[in-house]
Amino acid sequence: GIQVEQSPPDLILQEGANSTLRCNFSDSVNNLQWFHQNPWGQLINLFYIPSGTKQNGRLSATTVATERYSLLYISSSQTTDSGVYFCAVGNNRLAFGKGNQVVVIP
Amino acid sequence: EPEVTQTPSHQVTQMGQEVILRCVPISNHLYFYWYRQILGQKVEFLVSFYNNEISEKSEIFDDQFSVERPDGSNFTLKIRSTKLEDSAMYFCASHRGHNTEAFFGQGTRLTVV
Numbered sequence: 721g722i723q724v725e726q727s728p729p730d731l732i733l734q735e736g737a738n739s740t741l742r743c744n745f746s747d748s749v750n751n752l753q754w755f756h757q758n759p760w761g762q763l764i765n766l767f768y769i770p771s772g773t774k775q776n777g778r779l780s781a782t783t784v785a786t787e788r789y790s791l792l793y794i795s796s797s798q799t800t801d802s803g804v805y806f807c808a809v810g811n812n813r814l815a816f817g818k819g820n821q822v823v824v825i826p
Numbered sequence: 827e828p829e830v831t832q833t834p835s836h837q838v839t840q841m842g843q844e845v846i847l848r849c850v851p852i853s854n855h856l857y858f859y860w861y862r863q864i865l866g867q868k869v870e871f872l873v874s875f876y877n878n879e880i881s882e883k884s885e886i887f888d889d890q891f892s893v894e895r896p897d898g899s900n901f902t903l904k905i906r907s908t909k910l911e912d913s914a915m916y917f918c919a920s921h922r923g924h925n926t927e928a929f930f931g932q933g934t935r936l937t938v939v
Contacts, residue, residue, distance in 0.1 A: 813874055
């Protein structure tokens, strides 16, 4: 199956800092999504981004499909950005990475 | 905005009991999925369902599990005889078409005691 690696696994940020999360995947895919898992366990869909660049407020994402990676940028981080960020890829069924655990401290 | 809804949000059951987790996918979606996430681990694919039949299943999805779309709206996951290791968050997802965005429900947290 498709392998998905996310880095860094853990990240501690000072409030206001910027960060980049990376997702590498092992095979060509038609779907790539980034999720934020909130404290209640819900998966909040951030981006559907099989290729190209998208922005939503302080978050943006870029996927370079030909090189099999995607980046999630968090700018001016806030404490509410804390949580686990998952990258999921596939061609219908999704394979998830292990996540990036982000802690933003005031 | 249309969304995938799951019930119940949390279920506690005794080991050996049967549970049914329910999902209402987005109405014009054709592809349906169940995933699970054991506490502290990554989300894992269980089964996909299209055109009223299972299209793919993982090795986790053994004879203990079954899925059904009993009417035009509900999509259910049944676990026949629950084990302690079935404790997890179960997510339902749906897609409008082939290779399109997945929409996830809010999850059902299953606790087996």
